[in-house]
Amino acid sequence: MKTTEEKNLKSKEIISKGREMQAGINFIKAVFLDIFLVFYTLLLLERVIYYKLILNLREIPFSWQQIAGVFAVSVILGTAWTFTRTSLSSRLFKLHRDNKVTKWTVEIFSWLLFDLTFIAGWVVTRISIIDLFSAGGMQGAERIFGAMFHPNLGIFDDALAAIIETIYLALIATLLSIPPTFVLSFFTARNLMKDNKITFAVYYVLRIVFNFIRSIEPLIWAIIFSVWVGIGPYAGMIALLVHSIASNAKLYSEAIEGIEQGPIEAITATGANRVQVVWYAVVPQIVLPFLSFTIYRWDINVRMATIIGLVGGGGIGTMLMQYQGLARWHEVGLIVLMIAFVVWVMDYISAKVREAIY
Amino acid sequence: MLLKVQDLHKVYKSGTHALKGINFEVKEGEFLVVIGLSGSGKSTLLRCINRLLEPTSGTVEFMGQDISHVKGEELRRVHQQIAMVFQHFNLIKRRSVLTNVISGRLASMSTMDSVLERFSAEVFADAYKALRTVGIEDKAQERADSLSGGQQQRVAIARSLMQNPKLLLADEPVASLDPATSNSVMQYFEKVNKELGTTVICNLHFLSLVRRYASRVIALREGSIVYAGDPKDINEEWFKTIYGEDAVEVEIR
Numbered sequence: 001m002k003t004t005e006e007k008n009l010k011s012k013e014i015i016s017k018g019r020e021m022q023a024g025i026n027f028i029k030a031v032f033l034d035i036f037l038v039f040y041t042l043l044l045l046e047r048v049i050y051y052k053l054i055l056n057l058r059e060i061p062f063s064w065q066q067i068a069g070v071f072a073v074s075v076i077l078g079t080a081w082t083f084t085r086t087s088l089s090s091r092l093f094k095l096h097r098d099n100k101v102t103k104w105t106v107e108i109f110s111w112l113l114f115d116l117t118f119i120a121g122w123v124v125t126r127i128s129i130i131d132l133f134s135a136g137g138m139q140g141a142e143r144i145f146g147a148m149f150h151p152n153l154g155i156f157d158d159a160l161a162a163i164i165e166t167i168y169l170a171l172i173a174t175l176l177s178i179p180p181t182f183v184l185s186f187f188t189a190r191n192l193m194k195d196n197k198i199t200f201a202v203y204y205v206l207r208i209v210f211n212f213i214r215s216i217e218p219l220i221w222a223i224i225f226s227v228w229v230g231i232g233p234y235a236g237m238i239a240l241l242v243h244s245i246a247s248n249a250k251l252y253s254e255a256i257e258g259i260e261q262g263p264i265e266a267i268t269a270t271g272a273n274r275v276q277v278v279w280y281a282v283v284p285q286i287v288l289p290f291l292s293f294t295i296y297r298w299d300i301n302v303r304m305a306t307i308i309g310l311v312g313g314g315g316i317g318t319m320l321m322q323y324q325g326l327a328r329w330h331e332v333g334l335i336v337l338m339i340a341f342v343v344w345v346m347d348y349i350s351a352k353v354r355e356a357i358y
Numbered sequence: 359m360l361l362k363v364q365d366l367h368k369v370y371k372s373g374t375h376a377l378k379g380i381n382f383e384v385k386e387g388e389f390l391v392v393i394g395l396s397g398s399g400k401s402t403l404l405r406c407i408n409r410l411l412e413p414t415s416g417t418v419e420f421m422g423q424d425i426s427h428v429k430g431e432e433l434r435r436v437h438q439q440i441a442m443v444f445q446h447f448n449l450i451k452r453r454s455v456l457t458n459v460i461s462g463r464l465a466s467m468s469t470m471d472s473v474l475e476r477f478s479a480e481v482f483a484d485a486y487k488a489l490r491t492v493g494i495e496d497k498a499q500e501r502a503d504s505l506s507g508g509q510q511q512r513v514a515i516a517r518s519l520m521q522n523p524k525l526l527l528a529d530e531p532v533a534s535l536d537p538a539t540s541n542s543v544m545q546y547f548e549k550v551n552k553e554l555g556t557t558v559i560c561n562l563h564f565l566s567l568v569r570r571y572a573s574r575v576i577a578l579r580e581g582s583i584v585y586a587g588d589p590k591d592i593n594e595e596w597f598k599t600i601y602g603e604d605a606v607e608v609e610i611r
Contacts, residue, residue: 262448266514269410270521271438271465276472280461284452 023095027082030089035078037088037113042070044116052123147329148336155331159319163338166315167346169233170301173240178294181245185252186278192256206249213246218304219311226312236313240301248297255289256282292354299350306339359419360386360525360557361407366416368402376402378581379416384525389551390559391568391589394578395601400561403578404527407559408440409433421524438465441518445530447510451503455494455513458502459485462520488516491554492546508539515546519554526550528560532567540564544571565592 051060081087085095086102088109096102131137186192188210193203221239229235263281272280309317316339323331361384368377376399384390392400405411407418409425418426425436441462449458463481464472471477489495492512497505502513511531518526528547532540548571551558562568568575569589577585577592577600585596592600 260448262444262446263450265410266442266444266448266517267450267461267464269408269437269440269442270462270517271434271436272461272472273434273464273469275469276464276467279473280450280464284450287452 026093027090027095030087030093030095031079031082033089033092034082034087035075037109038078038081039071039074041109041113041116042074043067044120046070048116048120048123053119144329144333148333150330151334151337152328152330153334155334159316159335159338162316162319163342165233166305166309166317167302167342169237169313169315170240170298170305173237173244173305174294174298174301176237177241177244177248177297181248181252182290184245185249185256186282188249188253189256190253191259191261192278192282210246210249213242214250216243218243218308222308222311222313231312231314231318233314236305236308236315236317239308239313240304243304244297244301248293251293252286252290255286255293259285288357291357295350295353299346302346303343306343360384360388360421361559362417362419363407364417364419366403366406366418367414368399368406368411369414376581377406377413380578380581380583382576382583382586384557384559386557387551387555388557389548389571389573390557391572391575392559392561392578393563393565393568393575393600398578399581400578401529404442404529404559404561407525408442408527409436410442434465438521439523440525440527441521441523443511443514443518443526443528443531445533447507447514449502449510449513449517451501453502454499455489455502455505456482456485456498458513459488459498459516459520462488462517465521484520485516488519489513491519491549492516506539507535508543511535511543512546515543515550519550523556526556526558528558530561530563533563540567547571565597568592 047060051057078087082090085097086099086105087096088106090096091102091106096106184206187199187202188206190203193199218239221242222236225235225238226232229238259282263285264277267277267281305313305315306317306320309315309319310321312318316335320332320335320339323335363380363382366377366380367375369375380399380403392403394400402411406413406426407420409418409428413426416426417424420436420440425432428436450461457475460477460481463477463484467477467481486495486498489498492515494505494509494512494516497509497513502510505513514531526547531547532543535543544567547558547560550556560571562572569592572589575585575587575589575592576583577596579600584599585592
């Protein structure tokens with residue numbers, strides 16, 4: 001049996017050792033970040049400021065050798081900069097020297113980064129006030145707005161059928177997403193999974209998979225599934241379903257992570273098993289947030305379903321795409337008005353329902 | 359001897375050494391009160407006894423069995439025999455008082471029955487009996503969070519009674535209640551202790567309550583026991599040892 005003092009000493013040692021290691025890791029991170037920041041700055045300076053703004057070239061020359069050269073310079077400059085401990089990254093990781101030099105370098109460099117990024121963004125987007133207000137531009141605007149104010153009501157029946165298809169498609173995608181999301185969200189809730197190594201591994205893998213699925217827009221999923229199951233509402237529905245599961249699993253599991261721990265502790269203390277604890281202490285706390293997220297998801301899905309139609313996901317979007325391709329602006333006008341109306345109504349209803357259940 | 363704690367240490371992952379060699383015993387039928395400042399280790403001690411926490415070293419002996427490192431099914435049996443009441447009541451807010459009380463019996467139900475909420479007539483009868491003991495039978499169908507603080511704590515006591523516990527732990531059960539309600543809630547603990555013969559270990563802040571309800575008291579300071587004995591023997595001097603030099607005793611009645 002160790003004495004109290006020995007135990008205290010040991011835990012203190014572990015803590016101070018941990019701190020040292022953390023500082024070491026942070027220093028390495030700071031070096032990499034500084035190299036990246038210098039590289040980014042030099043590239044922008046060269047390509048945007050020098051080539052585009054000073055030389056005013058139309059095409060920016062591109063060569064891997066040149067970029068490698070800039071990178072080599074950045075590695076040297078960046079590393080040297082971190083070692084002076086006055087760099088931006090050393091400030092971020094709290095390894096900096098606390099003096100005026102650090103203060104000024106950090107301030108100046110931060111502004112430089114922000115300004116360069118803004119200028120680069122401006123140049124890349126090819127912002128042009130002239131295009132917006134030129135005679136040709138104004139003509140186009142007149143054409144499209146004119147058509148919208150005189151929609152062709154002759155295709156109203158078809159458009160109505162298409163938009164109903166869109167609403168149902170979104171509804172089915174949302175409904176089908178509920179059971180799998182409900183089950184999976186428990187496996188992606190950190191507070192339920194962190195205690196055991198195996199469950200934590202499951203949590204980790206699922207999180208990565210969901211993040212991956214979610215980072216791919218439903219539009220892309222619709223393209224994939226329209227090739228897989230053929231163009232039409234079914235492809236659009238699966239695309240929305242996949243995206244809904246991944247997105248709502250995140251929201252659901254965040255709701256689970258945010259619940260009060262007290263009831264869980266209390267039910268555990270009665271000797272209940274894990275399933276009972278989840279059913280009695282977790283589920284009652286999450287039913288309403290889940291319901292609210294799901295209704296909101298339906299609302300989002302209706303909006304997305306109109307877009308998904310553009311790439312062959314069926315519904316009103318597909319119809320819009322066809323008339324737009326034929327440049328029949330009066331028909332396009334009607335469809336756009338109908339989409340706007342339905343989205344507005346859905347938004348209103350979902351907000352009201354969510355208000356009511358809370 | 360119902361409970362025997364020997365050289366109990368608890369070191370948290372963060373490095374905090376919360377308990378530093380605690381030794382004490384509890385006889386059946388006692389009303390033991392643990393006092394001490396916030397952060398002195400009172401809550402940690404209770405949670406090591408009913409094994410919501412695992413002690414770092416030392417032993418906790420409950421009814422002759424060493425429970426300090428039990429796991430799985432055995433741990434659940436320990437949870438079942440040692441009930442606990444919390445400072446913030448920890449009820450299931452959106453469910454009825456009755457369901458909350460019944461949730462104290464989950465350990466002896468099958469998972470299927472409890473998920474489908476198929477409770478036997480006996481469970482219902484016991485639940486009403488427990489509610490009668492704490493005097494809020496008429497609130498059975500109401501939502502738990504519609505009750506006042508004192509009533510919610512009484513529901514929590516009723517829930518713990520459903521476990522038919524050998525030992526009842528109470529972690530600052532009246533710390534978030536007003537003085538008058540505190541006293542009435544403490545009276546229910548006394549009733550459970552005297553009438554049902556359940557042993558009680560209770561963390562408290564107010565010495566006036568300690569003197570009134572405790573049959574014995576231990577005082578913790580920075581994870582060690584600094585006083586153990588009769589509550590009536592705590593004088594000014596002991597008070598300063600336990601709560602620090604600047605402390606002044608406040609009365610609540």
